[in-house]
Amino acid sequence: MDKRQLITTGVMCLDNGAFDESNRMYVSSYASSGIAEVYPNGQIRQVVPQNLVGPYGVTVDFGGTVHAADHYRLGDDLAIFSHGIVADQDQLHITSQYGEVRTNQRVRARELDRPVGIAVRDDGALVVAEAGAGRVIAIEADDTITVVASGFGSPVDVAFDAQQRCYVSDELGVIYRIDDGQAVAIASGLATPQGLTVRGEELFVVEVGHQRVLAIHLDTGERRVEADNLAISPPEKTARALFAHGMPGCPGQFAGIAVGPDGSLHVAGEGSVLRISREDS
Known part of the structure:
Protein backbone atom coordinates (compact mmCIF):
# COMPACT_ATOMS: atom_id res chain seq x y z
CA MET A 1 0.00 0.00 0.00
CA ASP A 2 1.32 3.43 -0.98
CA LYS A 3 1.38 5.53 2.20
CA ARG A 4 3.16 8.53 0.74
CA GLN A 5 1.69 11.95 1.45
CA LEU A 6 2.50 15.20 -0.32
CA ILE A 7 2.81 18.15 2.06
CA THR A 8 3.19 21.64 0.59
CA THR A 9 4.96 23.94 3.02
CA GLY A 10 5.51 27.06 0.90
CA VAL A 11 9.19 27.00 1.93
CA MET A 12 11.25 26.97 -1.24
CA CYS A 13 14.54 25.19 -1.79
CA LEU A 14 14.28 22.64 1.00
CA ASP A 15 17.61 20.92 1.55
CA ASN A 16 17.44 18.99 4.82
CA GLY A 17 14.81 17.28 6.95
CA ALA A 18 14.89 15.59 10.34
CA PHE A 19 12.52 14.08 12.91
CA ASP A 20 12.70 14.34 16.68
CA GLU A 21 11.76 11.65 19.20
CA SER A 22 8.12 12.78 19.05
CA ASN A 23 8.09 12.29 15.26
CA ARG A 24 7.90 16.03 14.58
CA MET A 25 9.49 17.03 11.29
CA TYR A 26 11.88 19.93 10.79
CA VAL A 27 13.16 21.30 7.48
CA SER A 28 15.74 23.86 6.39
CA SER A 29 16.13 25.94 3.22
CA TYR A 30 19.36 26.80 1.46
CA ALA A 31 17.72 29.84 -0.17
CA SER A 32 15.98 31.53 2.74
CA SER A 33 17.85 29.87 5.63
CA GLY A 34 16.07 29.19 8.92
CA ILE A 35 14.51 26.00 10.29
CA ALA A 36 10.78 25.28 10.33
CA GLU A 37 8.65 22.63 11.99
CA VAL A 38 6.19 21.14 9.49
CA TYR A 39 2.72 20.11 10.62
CA PRO A 40 0.78 17.32 8.84
CA ASN A 41 -1.58 19.88 7.25
CA GLY A 42 1.34 21.75 5.65
CA GLN A 43 1.40 24.63 8.08
CA ILE A 44 4.77 25.54 9.53
CA ARG A 45 6.20 26.98 12.72
CA GLN A 46 9.41 28.90 12.25
CA VAL A 47 11.88 27.60 14.85
CA VAL A 48 14.92 29.49 13.54
CA PRO A 49 13.92 32.70 11.70
CA GLN A 50 14.50 33.02 7.97
CA ASN A 51 17.12 35.52 6.92
CA LEU A 52 18.89 36.90 3.88
CA VAL A 53 21.82 34.92 2.50
CA GLY A 54 23.72 38.01 1.38
CA PRO A 55 22.38 40.28 0.28
CA TYR A 56 24.70 41.73 -2.36
CA GLY A 57 23.33 44.24 -4.84
Missing part, protein backbone atom coordinates in the same frame (compact mmCIF):
# COMPACT_ATOMS: atom_id res chain seq x y z
CA VAL A 58 20.25 46.36 -4.14
CA THR A 59 18.03 48.53 -6.33
CA VAL A 60 14.84 50.56 -5.95
CA ASP A 61 12.29 50.80 -8.77
CA PHE A 62 10.23 53.86 -9.68
CA GLY A 63 7.40 52.66 -7.44
CA GLY A 64 9.69 52.56 -4.42
CA THR A 65 9.93 48.76 -4.19
CA VAL A 66 13.33 47.59 -2.96
CA HIS A 67 14.85 44.57 -4.72
CA ALA A 68 17.82 42.80 -3.15
CA ALA A 69 20.01 40.28 -4.97
CA ASP A 70 20.27 37.61 -2.32
CA HIS A 71 22.33 34.89 -4.02
CA TYR A 72 19.46 32.40 -4.43
CA ARG A 73 16.47 34.72 -4.69
CA LEU A 74 14.94 38.14 -5.31
CA GLY A 75 12.36 38.77 -2.64
CA ASP A 76 10.12 35.69 -2.65
CA ASP A 77 11.19 34.64 -6.15
CA LEU A 78 13.85 32.07 -6.88
CA ALA A 79 16.76 33.64 -8.79
CA ILE A 80 19.80 31.39 -8.56
CA PHE A 81 23.16 33.14 -8.14
CA SER A 82 22.08 36.79 -8.10
CA HIS A 83 24.63 39.37 -6.99
CA GLY A 84 24.40 42.71 -8.83
CA ILE A 85 21.01 44.20 -9.72
CA VAL A 86 19.43 47.29 -11.27
CA ALA A 87 15.78 48.12 -11.94
CA ASP A 88 14.86 49.59 -15.31
CA GLN A 89 11.14 50.36 -15.75
CA ASP A 90 9.46 46.93 -15.48
CA GLN A 91 12.66 44.93 -15.84
CA LEU A 92 15.35 43.74 -13.46
CA HIS A 93 18.88 43.29 -14.78
CA ILE A 94 20.99 40.90 -12.72
CA THR A 95 24.61 39.79 -12.63
CA SER A 96 25.96 36.54 -11.28
CA GLN A 97 29.55 36.47 -10.10
CA TYR A 98 29.72 33.05 -11.77
CA GLY A 99 29.70 34.72 -15.17
CA GLU A 100 26.18 35.57 -16.34
CA VAL A 101 24.18 38.75 -16.90
CA ARG A 102 20.41 38.34 -17.13
CA THR A 103 17.42 40.54 -17.87
CA ASN A 104 14.66 38.91 -15.87
CA GLN A 105 15.11 35.29 -17.02
CA ARG A 106 16.79 36.10 -20.35
CA VAL A 107 20.55 35.48 -20.41
CA ARG A 108 22.37 38.45 -21.94
CA ALA A 109 25.99 37.34 -21.46
CA ARG A 110 27.84 34.22 -20.35
CA GLU A 111 31.36 33.31 -19.28
CA LEU A 112 32.29 36.72 -17.96
CA ASP A 113 34.96 36.93 -15.26
CA ARG A 114 33.13 37.78 -12.02
CA PRO A 115 30.66 40.45 -13.14
CA VAL A 116 29.31 42.35 -10.14
CA GLY A 117 27.83 45.88 -10.26
CA ILE A 118 25.49 46.86 -13.08
CA ALA A 119 23.84 50.07 -14.31
CA VAL A 120 21.72 51.12 -17.28
CA ARG A 121 23.06 53.75 -19.66
CA ASP A 122 20.68 56.28 -21.19
CA ASP A 123 20.80 54.43 -24.54
CA GLY A 124 19.54 51.26 -22.82
CA ALA A 125 22.87 49.45 -22.76
CA LEU A 126 23.80 47.53 -19.63
CA VAL A 127 27.12 48.63 -18.17
CA VAL A 128 28.82 46.03 -15.97
CA ALA A 129 31.87 46.00 -13.71
CA GLU A 130 33.72 42.80 -14.63
CA ALA A 131 35.90 42.47 -11.56
CA GLY A 132 37.93 39.44 -12.58
CA ALA A 133 38.86 40.94 -15.95
CA GLY A 134 39.66 44.40 -14.56
CA ARG A 135 37.34 46.13 -16.99
CA VAL A 136 33.94 47.73 -17.51
CA ILE A 137 31.83 46.43 -20.38
CA ALA A 138 28.61 47.44 -22.13
CA ILE A 139 25.97 44.96 -23.30
CA GLU A 140 23.90 46.40 -26.13
CA ALA A 141 20.26 45.62 -26.91
CA ASP A 142 21.37 42.87 -29.32
CA ASP A 143 23.69 41.45 -26.60
CA THR A 144 26.84 42.67 -28.35
CA ILE A 145 29.57 43.26 -25.78
CA THR A 146 32.00 46.18 -26.01
CA VAL A 147 34.71 47.33 -23.61
CA VAL A 148 34.00 50.73 -22.05
CA ALA A 149 37.31 50.93 -20.16
CA SER A 150 39.96 48.52 -18.89
CA GLY A 151 43.08 48.36 -16.74
CA PHE A 152 41.34 48.43 -13.35
CA GLY A 153 42.50 46.38 -10.38
CA SER A 154 39.19 44.97 -9.15
CA PRO A 155 36.20 47.02 -10.38
CA VAL A 156 33.02 46.07 -8.56
CA ASP A 157 30.36 48.71 -9.26
CA VAL A 158 29.34 51.37 -11.74
CA ALA A 159 27.00 54.38 -11.59
CA PHE A 160 25.96 57.25 -13.85
CA ASP A 161 25.30 60.88 -12.99
CA ALA A 162 22.74 63.17 -14.64
CA GLN A 163 25.25 63.99 -17.38
CA GLN A 164 25.76 60.29 -18.09
CA ARG A 165 29.31 60.31 -16.81
CA CYS A 166 30.24 56.80 -15.65
CA TYR A 167 31.88 56.16 -12.27
CA VAL A 168 33.64 52.96 -11.22
CA SER A 169 34.58 51.71 -7.77
CA ASP A 170 37.76 49.65 -7.54
CA GLU A 171 38.13 47.55 -4.41
CA LEU A 172 41.82 48.39 -4.34
CA GLY A 173 40.89 51.83 -2.99
CA VAL A 174 40.07 54.12 -5.90
CA ILE A 175 36.97 55.59 -7.53
CA TYR A 176 37.30 56.49 -11.19
CA ARG A 177 35.32 58.50 -13.71
CA ILE A 178 35.52 57.30 -17.29
CA ASP A 179 36.29 60.16 -19.68
CA ASP A 180 36.41 59.22 -23.38
CA GLY A 181 37.31 55.64 -22.53
CA GLN A 182 40.02 56.63 -20.05
CA ALA A 183 39.79 56.06 -16.32
CA VAL A 184 40.45 59.21 -14.29
CA ALA A 185 40.83 58.82 -10.51
CA ILE A 186 38.54 61.16 -8.57
CA ALA A 187 39.07 59.66 -5.10
CA SER A 188 41.83 57.45 -3.76
CA GLY A 189 43.01 56.02 -0.46
CA LEU A 190 39.59 54.52 0.27
CA ALA A 191 39.11 51.36 2.32
CA THR A 192 37.55 48.75 0.01
CA PRO A 193 35.00 50.92 -1.84
CA GLN A 194 32.18 48.83 -3.29
CA GLY A 195 28.58 49.92 -3.99
CA LEU A 196 28.04 53.21 -5.86
CA THR A 197 25.05 55.44 -6.50
CA VAL A 198 24.47 59.08 -7.41
CA ARG A 199 22.03 61.51 -5.79
CA GLY A 200 22.05 65.04 -7.10
CA GLU A 201 25.59 66.42 -7.06
CA GLU A 202 27.03 63.70 -4.85
CA LEU A 203 28.37 60.22 -5.42
CA PHE A 204 27.77 57.79 -2.58
CA VAL A 205 30.05 54.82 -1.98
CA VAL A 206 29.92 52.00 0.54
CA GLU A 207 33.39 52.10 2.08
CA VAL A 208 33.40 48.59 3.46
CA GLY A 209 36.76 48.91 5.21
CA HIS A 210 35.36 51.67 7.43
CA GLN A 211 31.80 50.26 7.50
CA ARG A 212 30.35 53.54 6.34
CA VAL A 213 28.78 55.38 3.42
CA LEU A 214 30.92 58.19 2.08
CA ALA A 215 29.55 61.08 -0.01
CA ILE A 216 31.81 62.68 -2.62
CA HIS A 217 30.86 65.90 -4.40
CA LEU A 218 31.00 65.30 -8.14
CA ASP A 219 32.54 68.67 -8.98
CA THR A 220 34.69 69.63 -6.00
CA GLY A 221 35.67 66.17 -4.74
CA GLU A 222 34.78 67.22 -1.19
CA ARG A 223 34.05 64.22 1.04
CA ARG A 224 31.75 63.76 3.98
CA VAL A 225 30.48 60.78 5.95
CA GLU A 226 26.81 60.11 5.21
CA ALA A 227 26.45 57.23 7.68
CA ASP A 228 28.86 55.15 9.75
CA ASN A 229 28.97 52.17 12.07
CA LEU A 230 26.89 50.25 9.56
CA ALA A 231 26.04 46.58 10.00
CA ILE A 232 28.14 45.41 7.09
CA SER A 233 30.93 42.88 7.18
CA PRO A 234 34.51 44.18 7.16
CA PRO A 235 36.70 43.20 4.20
CA GLU A 236 37.56 39.53 4.05
CA LYS A 237 41.22 38.77 4.73
CA THR A 238 41.17 35.68 2.54
CA ALA A 239 39.39 35.68 -0.81
CA ARG A 240 36.61 33.15 -1.14
CA ALA A 241 36.89 30.33 -3.67
CA LEU A 242 34.47 31.41 -6.39
CA PHE A 243 34.64 27.92 -7.88
CA ALA A 244 35.50 24.69 -6.09
CA HIS A 245 36.11 21.45 -8.00
CA GLY A 246 34.51 23.02 -11.05
CA MET A 247 31.32 23.92 -9.18
CA PRO A 248 30.07 27.30 -7.90
CA GLY A 249 31.62 28.07 -4.55
CA CYS A 250 31.26 31.26 -2.51
CA PRO A 251 30.70 34.62 -4.24
CA GLY A 252 32.94 37.50 -3.27
CA GLN A 253 31.70 40.00 -0.72
CA PHE A 254 29.79 42.95 -2.16
CA ALA A 255 27.79 45.65 -0.36
CA GLY A 256 25.54 47.42 -2.85
CA ILE A 257 23.81 50.77 -2.49
CA ALA A 258 20.87 52.40 -4.27
CA VAL A 259 18.85 55.60 -4.02
CA GLY A 260 15.05 55.54 -3.87
CA PRO A 261 12.53 57.94 -5.44
CA ASP A 262 12.33 59.86 -2.14
CA GLY A 263 16.11 60.29 -1.98
CA SER A 264 16.65 57.69 0.73
CA LEU A 265 19.66 55.40 0.44
CA HIS A 266 19.48 51.63 0.72
CA VAL A 267 22.56 49.59 1.62
CA ALA A 268 22.89 45.82 1.35
CA GLY A 269 24.35 44.75 4.68
CA GLU A 270 25.04 41.75 6.84
CA GLY A 271 21.84 39.78 6.29
CA SER A 272 19.77 42.92 5.88
CA VAL A 273 19.01 45.98 3.78
CA LEU A 274 19.57 49.24 5.64
CA ARG A 275 17.58 52.38 4.82
CA ILE A 276 19.17 55.79 5.38
CA SER A 277 16.66 58.60 4.99
CA ARG A 278 17.70 62.15 4.20
CA GLU A 279 16.57 63.18 7.68
CA ASP A 280 19.11 60.73 9.14
CA SER A 281 21.99 62.25 7.16
